[in-house]
Every structure is written in structure tokens, then in C-alpha cells.
Amino acid sequence: MIHVFNYRDKNYIYDVGSGSLHECDKPTADYLKAKEEGADIDITYLTDEQIREAIEDSEALKAQGLLFKEEIKTYPMKSNEVKALCIHICHDCNFRCRYCFADEGAYHAKRESMTFETAKAAVDFLIKNSGNRKVLEMDFFGGEPLMNLDVLKKTVYYAKEAGVKAGKKFLFTTTTNALLLNDETITFFNEEMENVVLSLDGRKEVHDAIRKSVNGKGTFDLIIDKIKKFISLRGNKSYYVRGTFTAKNLDFSKDVLFIADQGVDSISMEPVVTEIDDLQIKTEHLPAIEKEYENLCEAYLKRHEEGKGFNFFHFNIDLEGGPCLSKRVSACGAGNEYFSVTPNGDLYPCHQFAGDKNFRMGSVFTGIERADIREKFKNSCLFTRKKCENCFAKFICSGGCSANNYHFNGDIDEPYETTCAMMKKRVECAMHLLAEKKAKKITEN
Numbered sequence: 001m002i003h004v005f006n007y008r009d010k011n012y013i014y015d016v017g018s019g020s021l022h023e024c025d026k027p028t029a030d031y032l033k034a035k036e037e038g039a040d041i042d043i044t045y046l047t048d049e050q051i052r053e054a055i056e057d058s059e060a061l062k063a064q065g066l067l068f069k070e071e072i073k074t075y076p077m078k079s080n081e082v083k084a085l086c087i088h089i090c091h092d093c094n095f096r097c098r099y100c101f102a103d104e105g106a107y108h109a110k111r112e113s114m115t116f117e118t119a120k121a122a123v124d125f126l127i128k129n130s131g132n133r134k135v136l137e138m139d140f141f142g143g144e145p146l147m148n149l150d151v152l153k154k155t156v157y158y159a160k161e162a163g164v165k166a167g168k169k170f171l172f173t174t175t176t177n178a179l180l181l182n183d184e185t186i187t188f189f190n191e192e193m194e195n196v197v198l199s200l201d202g203r204k205e206v207h208d209a210i211r212k213s214v215n216g217k218g219t220f221d222l223i224i225d226k227i228k229k230f231i232s233l234r235g236n237k238s239y240y241v242r243g244t245f246t247a248k249n250l251d252f253s254k255d256v257l258f259i260a261d262q263g264v265d266s267i268s269m270e271p272v273v274t275e276i277d278d279l280q281i282k283t284e285h286l287p288a289i290e291k292e293y294e295n296l297c298e299a300y301l302k303r304h305e306e307g308k309g310f311n312f313f314h315f316n317i318d319l320e321g322g323p324c325l326s327k328r329v330s331a332c333g334a335g336n337e338y339f340s341v342t343p344n345g346d347l348y349p350c351h352q353f354a355g356d357k358n359f360r361m362g363s364v365f366t367g368i369e370r371a372d373i374r375e376k377f378k379n380s381c382l383f384t385r386k387k388c389e390n391c392f393a394k395f396i397c398s399g400g401c402s403a404n405n406y407h408f409n410g411d412i413d414e415p416y417e418t419t420c421a422m423m424k425k426r427v428e429c430a431m432h433l434l435a436e437k438k439a440k441k442i443t444e445n
Helices: 026-035 048-063 116-128 145-166 183-192 204-210 220-234 253-261 283-305 371-379 402-409 417-439
Strands: 002-007 010-015 020-024 084-088 135-141 169-176 195-199 240-245 266-271 338-341 346-348
Touching: 002 026, 002 417, 010 026, 010 417, 020 026, 020 048, 020 417, 026 048, 084 116, 116 135, 116 145, 116 338, 135 145, 145 169, 145 183, 183 220, 195 220, 204 220, 240 253, 253 266, 253 283, 283 417
Parallel strands: 084 135, 084 338, 135 169, 169 195, 195 240, 240 266
Antiparallel strands: 002 010, 010 020, 338 346
């Protein structure tokens, strides 16, 4: 399978089987789109010479295994070894964000915090079920994890000690809205957290319209200086600032660039996943969003050319190395290698299923009780997602988010098409950036 696309004045051919990306002229692009993709495109303007050159060039690449290469369909080998837990250390929050999938931190249940005893049981569950894995991950999530900081700290120290005894190494991540960041917490994060995710939606007016405090006021002024201070002290350790765009800020490239201007060099800006009507991303928004990704792509490239580059999560793809094929088709691992743990110790496939009793899989105290749910997620992969079969981005996307698929289509194997459309555009932009950086010999800052 090939994918022929244009990015403004550039034309590209992406070969799905080999992962090769080629820049080409417009006649070649139009010819291949019409003949190989069956696109309804006028090629009557092409001369016999242009057609001959297009055929010869494509055949030469084919002979090198760089075009029309047969795709390998290999089902992933999945074990029952657990590698990571998302620890819901606190089902409460000091923000009241309108789009929050977690019901403002409460997950459609009572507000509660995890006890240290439950957290210890989660650590023990992970070690016990990790098999031969030597590196284990724990993500502290909420609600707002810093509202239960004491237990979070105790859990980290316990996990490190228990890991040494078991011959395991723990890597920790915390997601926070930054409101409770202070010198002590920053020091702890920099000493113990492999990664830290801080939430900021962008410009003050955008952020404050959605991310409000419990008293209904905007939170931008309460957190921006804390985020800046954290970054200034983080050094070379991993972090990223994560924003969410909605139908209210379809000009989200301005928010990404605003965040970058605050001294942030690692950024993610995710499309909202919600059914709230005035915030939801809808089909009619897609043309504007696709244009905005291009706007961001151009600004991103320009900043890299100027030596002011930053890392934007959705523009990161690797066509020359990257994950092996098995990992590319495995989906995310939720419900099999990865679980979320609610404050009472219940196990769910991931944080987006937490609280849905249909997906309660067991408990850290009793183990996996719903083997049927685990088998469903274990067997799910790119090749069980039939809509992905003819998608050029399938080996990059791996079939999308199981939770989003389920919440919008009722089936973890039924991709959510609006998200798919945005993903495809991001991938095209990322490919263009790869080509431009290589052509202009731009290295990562």
C-alpha cells in the first residue's frame, strides 16, 4: 500500500510496507494517486513522457524494496506479564475543568483518596504479576495526585525498596495541574520522577475558560509561575506540558506557541474527547483543524531553523528505527500489560474505564477476576480493527485509543473516525517535517 499526499507545495509518497518516504513532483503524485489509489483525480494533463518517467521511477524504487513492498501481517506475541500501573492516588481535584472525563476528579463516585495500605498492595500486585520484566512503571494520576502527596511519597519509597528486593527497577510518572507545586514537591519530583506531566491549555483566556478552580475562577495566574519554576529546576530530566484544545480554540497552534514562549521545550496538545456539545470536536471542525496543524508545522519548522526548536509530541515519528513490528501492531497494552488502580484497589483496563463497573477486572488484593475482559484486550490489536486495514497510518497509530473507540462506538476495536482524521493529518505533517529537516540538515535542539 502507498499513500500519496501533498503538503502545501510539496508532494510525497509514503510506502506503508517499507516505511519509506519519498518526495516527488506533482505529475508523479497525481499519476500514482489515480492509478494506485484509485483517486478521482484529473491526469489528462500528463504527457506520455511524464507518465513514462513516473512509471520508471516507481519501478526503480520497487526493485529496491522501497515502494509497493508487501506488508508483513504478524500478530503480536503478548504475555500476561504486567509492566505498568496507573495509580489513582486521589479521586478528588482542586480544579473543576469542564471537559474532564473523570467527572472533575470523582469518576462519577465519591471523592476519596488511596490509603498507603492499598498503594502497597498495588506495588505488590505489580511485582507479583510482572514475570521476568526487570523495569516496571507506575503513573500517579487523579483527580489531582498532589492532594494525597504523603501517600504518593510513601508509595514511591516502598516501591523502590520492594523493587530492589525483587530485582526490579521502578520508573515513576506524575500528572499534575501544578496548583500545589512548591519547592519541596519540585525537589521530590526531580529526585524521584522519571517524567512529570503538567497541565496547561495555552493562552490565559483559553485556559481560564475551561480550567477553573472550585470557586469558578480561572487558574492560569495560579499555576503559570509554578510551571516555569519547575521547568527551570528540572534540568535534563523528562517532562512535558500537556494542553487540550476544544471547539472553542480551533486556533490551537497559537496556544502551543504560547506555551513554548514560556520556556517550555516539551509540549503536547491533545484534541478534547468529550460529548459536551460546545466543546466537542465534530466533523465540521476538521478542515479548520487540519489547516491549523499545518500552521503549527510551519511555525515549528521555522523555530527549529532558528535554533529555537521544541519537542511537540504529535510530530514525533521515526521511519528509520522506532518500535519493532510487534509493538507497532499491539495497541497500547491496556487491560493486559497495563491497568489502572482506583483508590479502593479495584483494577480497570486504563484510567478512562475507571468507575465503569462493566470493566472492573478485579482488585490488587484479590488479583484478576475477569479473565474474559483481559482476553478481549489481550487479543485486540491492529488486525482486529478492521477499519484500519486500508489506512496508511496504521503502523504508526496502532489502531487508536481503545477507550475512545469504546466510548464513541461501543467497541474497543471500532476506531473513532474523528480522531482518526486528526491523527492522519498529524502524521502527514510529521512526515513533511522529517523530509524538511533532512533536506535542510536541521538537528534536534
